[in-house]
Amino acid sequence: MVTPADLAIKDLGPCRHPSPVAEKLGEKATVYVGEADKVLFDDRLSAVLADASGARPPAFELAGPRNRVFWDPKEVRAGIVTCGGLCPGVNNVIRGLVLTMAQSYGVPEIFGFRYGYEGLVARFGHAPMRLDPRSVEEIHRMGGTVLGTSRGNQDPHQMVDTLEALGINVLFVVGGDGTIRGAMSLVRAIEERRLSIGVVGVPKTIDNDIKFIDRSFGFESAFAAAVDVIRSAHVEASGAKNGIGLVKLMGRHSGFIACAAALASADVDVVLIPEVHAELDGPCGLLAHLERRLARHGNAVIVVAEGAMQEHCTSSAEPMATDLSGNLKLKDIGLFLRDRINAHFRARGVEATLKYLDPSYHIRSVPASPSDSVYCWNMARNAVHAAMAGNTEMLIGRWHGRFVHVPMPMAVRMRKQVDPTDDLWMAVVEATGQPLSFC
Ligand SMILES: Nc1ncnc2c1ncn2[C@@H]1O[C@H](COP(=O)(O)OP(=O)(O)O)[C@@H](O)[C@H]1O
Ligand SMILES: O=P(O)(O)OC[C@H]1O[C@](O)(COP(=O)(O)O)[C@@H](O)[C@@H]1O
Numbered sequence: 001m002v003t004p005a006d007l008a009i010k011d012l013g014p015c016r017h018p019s020p021v022a023e024k025l026g027e028k029a030t031v032y033v034g035e036a037d038k039v040l041f042d043d044r045l046s047a048v049l050a051d052a053s054g055a056r057p058p059a060f061e062l063a064g065p066r067n068r069v070f071w072d073p074k075e076v077r078a079g080i081v082t083c084g085g086l087c088p089g090v091n092n093v094i095r096g097l098v099l100t101m102a103q104s105y106g107v108p109e110i111f112g113f114r115y116g117y118e119g120l121v122a123r124f125g126h127a128p129m130r131l132d133p134r135s136v137e138e139i140h141r142m143g144g145t146v147l148g149t150s151r152g153n154q155d156p157h158q159m160v161d162t163l164e165a166l167g168i169n170v171l172f173v174v175g176g177d178g179t180i181r182g183a184m185s186l187v188r189a190i191e192e193r194r195l196s197i198g199v200v201g202v203p204k205t206i207d208n209d210i211k212f213i214d215r216s217f218g219f220e221s222a223f224a225a226a227v228d229v230i231r232s233a234h235v236e237a238s239g240a241k242n243g244i245g246l247v248k249l250m251g252r253h254s255g256f257i258a259c260a261a262a263l264a265s266a267d268v269d270v271v272l273i274p275e276v277h278a279e280l281d282g283p284c285g286l287l288a289h290l291e292r293r294l295a296r297h298g299n300a301v302i303v304v305a306e307g308a309m310q311e312h313c314t315s316s317a318e319p320m321a322t323d324l325s326g327n328l329k330l331k332d333i334g335l336f337l338r339d340r341i342n343a344h345f346r347a348r349g350v351e352a353t354l355k356y357l358d359p360s361y362h363i364r365s366v367p368a369s370p371s372d373s374v375y376c377w378n379m380a381r382n383a384v385h386a387a388m389a390g391n392t393e394m395l396i397g398r399w400h401g402r403f404v405h406v407p408m409p410m411a412v413r414m415r416k417q418v419d420p421t422d423d424l425w426m427a428v429v430e431a432t433g434q435p436l437s438f439c
Helices: 020-025 027-036 043-048 090-105 116-120 156-166 177-192 219-238 256-265 286-297 333-347 360-364 370-388 423-432
Strands: 039-041 059-062 077-082 109-113 170-175 198-203 243-249 270-272 299-305 353-357 394-399 402-407
Touching: 020 090, 077 090, 077 116, 077 156, 090 109, 090 170, 090 370, 109 116, 116 156, 116 177, 156 177, 170 177, 170 370, 177 198, 198 370, 219 243, 219 256, 219 299, 219 353, 219 360, 219 370, 243 256, 243 333, 243 360, 256 270, 256 299, 256 423, 270 286, 270 423, 286 299, 286 333, 299 333, 333 353, 370 394, 370 402
Parallel strands: 077 109, 077 170, 170 198, 198 394, 243 299, 243 353, 270 299
Antiparallel strands: 039 059, 059 402, 394 402
16 A cells, blocks of 8 residues: 555755756756646546555656756766666666766766676676766667666665765666666665665666556567567468468566557457457357458468466466566467467368467567657656756656656556556457457
């Protein structure tokens, strides 16, 4: 349950210095900063948190530069760490953080911690990288993260030891819900030692599944790459008698990539996502639907999100393995479907040709698209403005088109998923001609 304390944006203290950004922007800054100091009250937010009894009226502070900053930029030693799975645009975010800190505020020292939270634990021996405008100049042209990343929980006290030893007072964490939870435990350890270290997040999720982020950075670049693969699946399916193209895309718990890629390609006949239950057998099941589709059109393209239909390939007796971060290791739904579909048509004496494409790592390793690049820049610069103003335990969100400050506990309170009764799923159903569900 969210308490009023959870919703409060923690301040490390009163602002102490005039902001160099506000000074530079002069007249315009007065208007812009004035707006940024407003608090966004939003009925839609109240609706999302309707069950959080006892919470004060939910509010998001708008992101942006502040008239006065908490930190004297000359005294800031900043750190950046990137954690969890890769995502297009992480390098753009690193570059944006470094450039805004160095050029807009004149922060002299910026460290990049290597390989996720491991880089904050001395025993791993990953020396931090020095970052400056020159060293990050070209990195946005590459996919991945120049800092490296990792999974695996680390002891928050050992991480704070490193921050203290290096004199870091502002840490930026770029990562998903696991990373944000890790950052929250880091904040607890910082508080226990009564240190003044701000921790600000830039949310990263290729699955687009973090709440209070309309669209996560890299998501669009990733689904654009998926569209190319779907096109290949369509060509393969069209070139064979009873051709079936089966594409597996990322999406552990949320099927946003599968839905967006299917809609963008317009070549998809069936989309399977974790949020919508699907039966294989029976007159309303997937296999019967496929048979009807082949009889009418001679080919079909199926896009399946990796977390879909897990109940079909997982036995309840078998314990699920987890990765280093505690995420469940899913069964390969793509291979399972490939084998079941082939077996089905073989048993019926129908000649069908199925081609299976699994582009998962390909789509997340591409560089950010132009639109994601703009978005990453705005995420990064707003994160720096938030950090310089003395905020901590918050991340930059995007709520109904506005960049806002989201307290970390709120961001991890629930996962964003496709709502099967909402417009996105309706659009998919209309575009593919599939039923609302296969059951
Ligand atoms: N509850 C948690 N407490 C502390 N650290 C966590 C927690 N959950 C995840 N982490 C750490 O955060 C990092 C990234 O988490 P992970 O789940 O792998 O990716 P993501 O941030 O993309 O969700 C990993 O090092 C992981 O061990
Ligand atoms: O194989 P890895 O590196 O564990 O990562 C793969 C997984 O990470 C995810 O992309 C989720 O990561 P995000 O935190 O970026 O949403 C899953 O969809 C995918 O299965």
